[in-house]
Amino acid sequence: MSTIIADNLTGKTAAGDVTVTSEGGAATFQLQQGLAKAWCSLDDTTTPVFFDSFNFASVTDNGTGNYTVAFTNSMSGARYSSPPNVYSGEGDLANISNEATGSFRIRCFDDASPHPAKDIDCYSTTHGDLA
């Protein structure tokens, strides 16, 4: 068994491209592209806070079920993938809106039609390119 002790991983040919061999061995993929760049678990209290998070600096309450989460290190563009969801034993759901390089909004809704906004704990994981 071998261990690499390092603070940085940098590609030799291209600094931002470290290649990893797939589970089945038939393909390779780019390490940087597969890593989550941010994640958060949000506690919907009177003033929302993070239960825990990575690469998120702050959360802002915009109203019922409407939270802006801001990155510490921004994304390179606004078309990253960050599907949110809710802690719920019902059919409540979450959407994302206002995607920008530095932040996005998590929007939470009740399961009952016509699905009004709802304050509820939620979470999201962000994949995409860092700036």
Added chain:
Amino acid sequence: MAGTIVADTLTHSTAGSLTTDYVVNGSAKAWVNFDTGDNPPVADGSFNVSSLTDNTTEIEVNLTSAMSDIYYAPVSSGGSGTVTNPSNRLVATNAQTTAKVDTEMYSAANANETGHNHIVVHGDLA
């Protein structure tokens, strides 16, 4: 010439250690962001996605490198871009084949709807 390191563990000087199976198994194998309102839909941001196929209400996300079987985990949600009004949309996602994920977006009224699709795929590559 590019080099190859074969190792079982990565250790950071302060943040701890991680066995490299977490790197291989824990990395997302694909992600994509697209707007079903575009005709035809195109990937506005993606990784390991070769193309999108428009089947009217259903969009097929075609993978560049295939998964090892169909029991992978495509996680999805809907969005509305810069629209600030509630969108309350659902995205149904189906691991259709090892090389294709099918998605379909619905409104609160359970009708097909357009909007931003956020999809992340975890699982084993072939």
